[in-house]
Amino acid sequence: MVLSEPLVPGVECYTSSGWRSVAVLLTVASLLLQAGCSSSAEPAEAADPPQVVDTAVVQPADGGSQVTLSGRVKAAEQTSLSFEISGEIERLSVDVGDSFEAGDTLAVLGDARYQLVYDRAVASEKEAKAALDEARLAFDRQSSLREKGYTSQSQLDSAQAQLDSARSRYESAVASRRIAARDLRLTALKAPFTGSVSQRYVEPSERVSPNQTVLDVISDRDGFEVETSVPETLIGQLRAHSKQTITLPALDNQPVPATIKHVGTQPQSSNNYPVVLTLQQPVEGLRSGMTAQVHLQVGDAAEAASKAVRIPLTALLYDGDRSAHVLRLDADNRLEAVDLTVGAISGQQVAVTGNLDPGDRIVARGAEFVAPGDVVAELGQGPQRYN
Template identity: 30%
Template sequence: MLFDLAFAFIVTIAALLGLRGGVLPTLVAAGVLSLAAIAGIAAHAWLALAGLGAWLALFAVLTLALGSADQRLTVRFGMLGLGLVQGVVAVVLLAGLLLGTVYRETPAAAEKLRLATLYAPVAALGSRVAPEEQSVALAFPTPVDDVELANETPVPTIDWADVRPFNDDAIRALPGEIRAIDRTPLAFEVEGRVTEVNVDIGEHFEEGDTLAQLDTYQLEIALQERRAALIEAEARFEEAQQEYERQSALFERDVVAETIAETALASLDAARSRYEIALRGIETAEDRLEDATLRAPYDGSVATRLIEPAQTISAGAPALEIQSNGGGFEITATIPDTLVSQLQVGTSHEVTLLDGSDITFSAELRDIGSRATSTSGFPVTLRIPSPNDALRAGMSVEIAFRLSSNETGASFLAVPVNAIWSNDDGGFSVFRIDPETSTLVGNEITLAGTEAGLALVADGLSEGDIVATRGIPFLDDGMAVHLRGTGVARYDD
């Protein structure tokens, strides 16, 4: 509708300018328009567009400056006809230039122009005057009607990927961390305020060395109280023993009743119990006083220091973490589930320090965890048989795992994970592109696992197949598609 109005407007304005302008303006404008038409036919598109603009502007200016209404009727009708012809030529030239240049990369705009009612005669005239084989700048494609456009379904452009064999290299590099084999957290068995910390991270010590000390003032007072209680209990015990001996002697001479002797015996037993409790209280107080001193259980070094002087620490809270001297190092790492069956305990693997030294050494796989840690994979431990002097606990390393063959001998194909979708049967499928019809085919697959953004397919696809990788929820079986980056697509979405 818009293009119909534009075409009619151009023809009407040209006719009115010819009627009003007279001979000279109309002839000059006709000459300029002829040059623009020649430029268009000669494939000078932008020169032709500029000529069209100059034609309309010059026609209007000359008409306003030189035009006169006092001309003979025959002349005026002649100029009206010449202006009308110029308008038709301008419309044909404009439509051809738009479709041949400006709208070549914008199919939607070209579609609207081809839908215009007046485009059909314009295209017919343009095709005769400037055939496609003679002019590159002008294009007059076949008109499109509403019914044809409604029946035409846009072909979506999709992202895709080739199905390729899984890159099951003999070596897979994964990160790891060095730690000491004999590594122990130390804690005070009593709570208190830290008064001394005699070691720092990395410092070495010998068995029995004092590593840290708590304030013992309250513990010493408690020990003194226990000692005082022991002295009192000991005196009461001796007194009860003497009383029992005296009452026993009187009972044997029938001086006192048996009940009095029994009462003295009971008092002796109670005094003995209090004495024994007081003895155990002394031992407990001495142990608590000893526990206020943190001593080294073996020769080693400090891996982590968690306390500072004047800090109050509770019983059992870690104070230091130590590691033994000469106990050796091991490496911890996490491997994906797809590698578990390809690693064997006892095999040797090359390790590289990531501290910039590029030191390499061998480590032996000692253990593979029986349970995955969250979603990260399975924990593994490697033993370093001959530790290098440069090794320190906590260093980051890269482990080049040497993979053995899969137990089943199966080889997997790899596709991007986002190409996989769940089907109604609870399994997994992909959309494969049929190369002959360029349509989608839903393929059910057997998924063996995932690895680094790739889905490992055990069955259902062949090497070289092409699968859709994006917009899966909007695709359907049998849908015609265009592969992004291949050929020419009508709609580049």
């Protein structure tokens, strides 16, 4: 049935085929609307979160590779004094701790015997001198007679031989007199420098042998030194004239700057090598024999003078050829590998050189689980961040 006129004035009437067309259009619009809402409502696939790593800040190497060893204070100049001759101690002018000036008489041997020997040597010298003078006159006389033809050549030769013999005896007598004078002079033990007595080994009236130590003395003019023993694993990392520090327990652990004066080349015992340090300033109350704590900065001198830094030992990654590197974070927290040269290890810290600067951030732990190019999240340095 087809309506030819509208049932209601002003309202258009549709045929059945017209209604079907409208229904189709409404269905398509509904489907398009549902598709648009579905695509905008579904969230995009989320990216994986960056891996969290524990980091550390690169520190300067100064003070990072420090080893503390025990040492002992000693005078920079010290010696043992002894007599070059034997005899009985007649007088000791000093005791332990006494001071003296250069040239002072510290001890004296009984010189009666040496005085007699000297007197005899002087007499022998005078006798040899008289015999020499007589032989010279005899030779001159024979020489004059030979020129005139009054004597033979053999007699002149005999006079010459007697003169030579007399001259030799005189020279020997002079040498004996000088030796006797020297021995007499050596009965007094003189101070070689200004200083003090550190040890006395003999008593008055005691008989001593040549070169037997009588006194140990120390000098005041060159100050004090500190001697310590360094293990063989560290001796190769010390350099002469490098700056170090010592502390003195007996003087309130006062820090004193020192310089390495001598690095031993032969071990003393248990493969420990002697190292001597010179104090750079006077210390009031310091005495020879005091205990010292020697704080040595170990490592290559070139390393200390260049871009040496210190990092946690756990930050190092070793390559197949035994070279080492660390993973550094850039401004965007992206990791990059930095090759390093490993230096001295002290505790949980290691001194390294390479393209690292103090203040750089590196992966301190867990570097095995990330790789160069990864973007990471920084947990921070130290276990307190895990609380």
